[in-house]
Amino acid sequence: MTVTIARENAIAVVTVDNPPVNALSQALRQALVAAVSTLDADAAVKAVVLICAGRTFIAGADVGEFGKPPQPPHLPDVVATIEGAKTPWVAAIHGSALGGGLEVALGCAWRVAVPSASLGLPEVKLGIIPGAGGTVRLPRLIGPAAAVDLVTSGSPVGAKKAEGLGLIDAVVDGDLRAGAIAFANDIAGKARPQPVSSRAVAPVEAGFWEGAEKAVAGKAKREAAPLRALASVRKASETDFASAMAFERETFLELRGSEQAAALRHVFFAERAAPRPPELAGVTPRAIRSAAVIGGGTMGAGIAAALRDAGLPVVLIERDAAAVERGLANVRGIYEGSVKRGRIPQAVADERMAGVTGGDDYGLLADTDLVIEAVFEDLAVKRAVFERLSAVCRPDAVLATNTSYLDPDAISEGVSHPERFLGLHFFSPAQIMKLLEIVPTEATAPEVLATGFALARLLGKIPVRAGICDGFIGNRILKVTRAQAERLLLSGATPAAVDAAMRAFGLPMGPFEAQDLGGLDIAAFQRKAARERGETPFAPVADRLCALGRYGQKTGGGWYDYQPGDRAPKSSETVAAIIAEVAEGRAQRTWDEAGIVDAIILPMVNEATRILEERVALRAADIDLVKIHGYGFPRWRGGPMHHAEARGLSAVVAVLDRLAADGLAEPPSDSLRRAAEAGGFSVLAG
Numbered sequence: 001m002t003v004t005i006a007r008e009n010a011i012a013v014v015t016v017d018n019p020p021v022n023a024l025s026q027a028l029r030q031a032l033v034a035a036v037s038t039l040d041a042d043a044a045v046k047a048v049v050l051i052c053a054g055r056t057f058i059a060g061a062d063v064g065e066f067g068k069p070p071q072p073p074h075l076p077d078v079v080a081t082i083e084g085a086k087t088p089w090v091a092a093i094h095g096s097a098l099g100g101g102l103e104v105a106l107g108c109a110w111r112v113a114v115p116s117a118s119l120g121l122p123e124v125k126l127g128i129i130p131g132a133g134g135t136v137r138l139p140r141l142i143g144p145a146a147a148v149d150l151v152t153s154g155s156p157v158g159a160k161k162a163e164g165l166g167l168i169d170a171v172v173d174g175d176l177r178a179g180a181i182a183f184a185n186d187i188a189g190k191a192r193p194q195p196v197s198s199r200a201v202a203p204v205e206a207g208f209w210e211g212a213e214k215a216v217a218g219k220a221k222r223e224a225a226p227l228r229a230l231a232s233v234r235k236a237s238e239t240d241f242a243s244a245m246a247f248e249r250e251t252f253l254e255l256r257g258s259e260q261a262a263a264l265r266h267v268f269f270a271e272r273a274a275p276r277p278p279e280l281a282g283v284t285p286r287a288i289r290s291a292a293v294i295g296g297g298t299m300g301a302g303i304a305a306a307l308r309d310a311g312l313p314v315v316l317i318e319r320d321a322a323a324v325e326r327g328l329a330n331v332r333g334i335y336e337g338s339v340k341r342g343r344i345p346q347a348v349a350d351e352r353m354a355g356v357t358g359g360d361d362y363g364l365l366a367d368t369d370l371v372i373e374a375v376f377e378d379l380a381v382k383r384a385v386f387e388r389l390s391a392v393c394r395p396d397a398v399l400a401t402n403t404s405y406l407d408p409d410a411i412s413e414g415v416s417h418p419e420r421f422l423g424l425h426f427f428s429p430a431q432i433m434k435l436l437e438i439v440p441t442e443a444t445a446p447e448v449l450a451t452g453f454a455l456a457r458l459l460g461k462i463p464v465r466a467g468i469c470d471g472f473i474g475n476r477i478l479k480v481t482r483a484q485a486e487r488l489l490l491s492g493a494t495p496a497a498v499d500a501a502m503r504a505f506g507l508p509m510g511p512f513e514a515q516d517l518g519g520l521d522i523a524a525f526q527r528k529a530a531r532e533r534g535e536t537p538f539a540p541v542a543d544r545l546c547a548l549g550r551y552g553q554k555t556g557g558g559w560y561d562y563q564p565g566d567r568a569p570k571s572s573e574t575v576a577a578i579i580a581e582v583a584e585g586r587a588q589r590t591w592d593e594a595g596i597v598d599a600i601i602l603p604m605v606n607e608a609t610r611i612l613e614e615r616v617a618l619r620a621a622d623i624d625l626v627k628i629h630g631y632g633f634p635r636w637r638g639g640p641m642h643h644a645e646a647r648g649l650s651a652v653v654a655v656l657d658r659l660a661a662d663g664l665a666e667p668p669s670d671s672l673r674r675a676a677e678a679g680g681f682s683v684l685a686g
């Protein structure tokens with residue numbers, strides 16, 4: 001870390017260089033305070049430009065320091081020192097001015113930014129609120145309504161919008177350093193604006209705070225930080241600066257130590273580690289400049305859209321002209337939906353669509369860098385596809401299967417140059433869901449595996465390496481979730497009670513609602529295949545529902561009944577009667593919300609521990625990412641593995657032992673017991 005001071009005549013330029021993102025470590029805070037006193041002592045300096053080296057302005061407090069006691073100088077004091085400096089400071093922003101970085105900029109007398117810069121207070125995404133005056137200065141600078149938006153959403157705004165809000169004073173085109181120095185020369189002789197801390201907050205309309213509270217609470221559900229952030233902005237608007245600062249700091253310190261903040265920090269670091277697995281360090285991926293998708297159904301069309309959204313030209317291959325048309329129509333449908341929802345303008349949709357070529361001739365793929373197969377889940381059909389690809393594609397083209405349940409090793413039998421083959425498992429809708437399971441076979445070359453990770457980065461997805469087993473990581477755990485959900489029904493719970501408990505836990509949907517939405521037929525098909533292999537999947541009620549053709553919403557009934565044109569689930573007497581019949585002779589009990597959640601989540605953890613032990617997943621945090629980004633597990637709970645560790649693995653083992661004794665779950669695996677003894681999953685990984 002260095003903070004250097006250079007002079008450009010009467011302007012001093014303070015350059016912060018603390019890679020990778022100029023986070024506000026203790027050493028940097030100290031150096032900024034020192035820079036203020038050095039420059040205040042120099043009468044020849046008329047203004048100071050604060051600028052950063054590297055990819056970004058100060059991107060915030062150092063999240064790595066959050067688990068430790070705060071060390072002085074504390075950031076609120078650093079910001080106050082800059083604000084109180086004799087010489088006015090100008091923040092020169094490129095990249096991202098986030099969290100503590102924006103708070104430092106708010107202490108400066110002026111702020112300028114390049115057009116590509118973004119500014120925001122993302123603290124709520126880490127389960128905290130700004131802790132260095134963000135909630136107090138922001139309403140004083142841009143008014144309470146805009147401050148509430150920025151602080152409670154955590155979403156950044158671009159430089160243009162920031163200028164419109166009054167968050168920055170100017171957008172600098174061209175070289176930032178030169179532009180900021182010119183700006184500083186310009187303001188050096190002028191009256192200095194009133195420090196933000198001593199400005200008044202603009203009044204709000206009657207009912208504003210109540211309305212904001214309702215809106216924020218509706219979005220935040222059980223996440224604590226957004227409402228606490230709102231309370232802090234409100235306090236800042238209704239009281240003096242010093243009291244508001246004290247209120248903000250107290251809230252910040254309280255939340256910093258909270259379980260939700262620890263969970264969100266865990267996810268923050270897991271997400272940043274995911275694209276760069278240490279085992280692939282130094283491996284260069286193959287270049288991907290063009291891509292093709294085989295199969296234009298829902299999944300194939302979604303993958304094609306995801307590839308196009310990342311700027312790749314895409315060829316969509318189907319069996320015949322009619323199927324090509326249907327496939328292209330599916331892709332078009334995705335873009336039409338995006339335009340309708342205001343996500344992209346029509347011109348962008350047209351440009352994306354223009355980059356998708358349809359055809360039934362595999363010869364179109366002779367020079368394609370990456371081909372992803374997304375045809376029907378049938379081994380023979382998939383093998384036939386890869387046979388044709390082997391014949392036409394360049395030998396270094398990467399060939400991938402999007403299979404969910406088949407064995408990629410079996411699919412790849414007969415592929416020429418099998419080292420270029422791997423599984424790329426997308427989640428539906430593929431253009432939206434962030435998770436990408438990357439499944440190497442025995443033969444996959446390291447640089448092909450690395451290409452999978454590079455592709456994920458290009459597509460803005462979270463990559464997780466998964467080993468080969470039935471369902472890989474995510475769907476293997478999902479099977480346990482579903483079996484547990486049925487066990488609950490057979491021991492006294494109702495579908496509505498199970499779904500309500502899981503929603504209360506933080507999932508967007510309960511397991512039964514989710515099955516009704518997605519359709520029960522796919523899982524039934526997989527159970528059939530599993531039984532043919534001699535396995536004994538547990539789904540006695542689902543099997544009965546499927547036998548009646550109750551496949552979910554699309555057939556007017558599944559676990560619930562549905563009125564035509566209405567997606568609201570209604571409890572079903574038919575289902576209740578089937579459950580009662582199947583449950584005949586089984587012990588019944590009363591389930592409360594916590595009991596239901598334990599009976600679903602902890603067996604998931606048990607299975608996940610086996611997955612870790614078998615090295616189907618390499619890290620517990622990877623499993624958390626799979627559940628968060630593929631299955632809607634609440635981010636603020638950190639994923640099932642973090643949740644279990646936070647709960648205490650010994651307690652998890654004890655609950656599973658009790659459930660197993662009543663025949664309501666598998667007993668804890670040896671590996672879970674071992675992890676409990678060691679106090680964490682790290683004993684199983686690596």
Ligand code: 3H9
Pocket residue numbers: 020021023055056059060061062063064075076096098099100101103122123126129130131132134269272273
């Ligand atoms: C805060 O400021 C609280 C204050 O209000 C109160 C204080 C009292 N700390 O994302 P990338 C690392 S809360 C430590 O791949 P990009 C990251 O782990 C903070 N480390 O880069 C990774 O490490 P490695 C509010 C951090 O170019 C490397 O930097 N601020 C931090 O795609 C590269 O990260 C935020 O929440 C950090 N704050 O994107 C900002 N940030 O190379 C969070 C990053 O070892 N950061 N690292 O794996 C971001 O949004 C992105 O990193 C950013 C750059 C957009 C800046």
